[in-house]
Amino acid sequence: MSEPTLEPSSEGRPRSVWLRFVPLAVALIIGAFLLVGLGLRPKEIPSAMIGKAVPVFDLPALPGRPKGLKTADLKGQVSLVNVFASWCVSCRAEHPLFMKLKGEGILPVHGVNYKDEGPAAVEWLRRHGDPYDRIGSDLKGRVGIDWGVYGVPETFLINAEGRIVCKHIGPVMEADLRDKLLPAIKSLRQARAAQC
């Protein structure tokens, strides 16, 4: 006695052909989001400091070194500020590049020695070379917070007016220097706006 019941939708109400494409459309939309998400770097938090003046700070020098680092030192010419520490492994990866920058005399590189111990930092510089013009010793990391630093290494490009042009998170590699930093430095030198 179990007769098959009629499907009401198949006969009485013709469904739009387009409905069958809905799953495909949904899959494409989700796929597009995932594709974009693949290219994002959630570890790199956008800096709130870009375009702002360098924070007001005055850091003492490392033991046995004459020059500390303060706000006024960053005015007058384009410079890089590299946040580093002797305990930071990836700082060693980028270090040769800063040595090269110094050797070629492209621009002054200043260091912020972040939450390090003075003697350890001095020893580290003796072993790996010292590319820095000035180094400020930020023992407690408070100045680092003022710069919006959340990991080491970070590198800031500062224009001649002492404003932060951009920030590189993580070690600066050859390609970063070539494709991001050097072009930006070049346009800053020609007094053009730059971003990187």
Added chain:
Amino acid sequence: MPVLRRLVFVLCIFGPIAPAWAVAVDTPLDDPLLEARARAIHKQLRCLVCQNQSIEDSNAGLARDLRILVRDRISAGDSDAAAIGYIVERYGDWVLLQPPVKGRTVLLWLGPMLFLLLAVVLILRWYRRRSGVTATAAAAPLSVDEQARLKALLDDREQS
């Protein structure tokens, strides 16, 4: 179940001290009211290193520095908003676990409600259509005669 009982025992011993570890490294403020305010702010700020924890929950070095910074601002007389603003100025809206409602974040805030609304509308439509069908079916059950006709029709269609 001796194993389960032992596990419960261990949890009872160590469970309560787990939250104590989180604050063991910090020196709380002397004034309990100020400390409570600082702790409330800690819970709203996102740790930049571990990203999905508040600085209250995180044991990253920077999270600890930020906890101390918030305590300093609070005891220096900052309002809660000023203390949070101090950190937002340096790290952006990103540090807020609850993002502010802005032009850019409207979709983020309203999105879930829009989807809920859409779901309710679709479900209502589907439900209405379905209940309409069952109502007509229930109103007119097929007689023996009609079922025979239906069967004949179906057989006829299968043959063609």
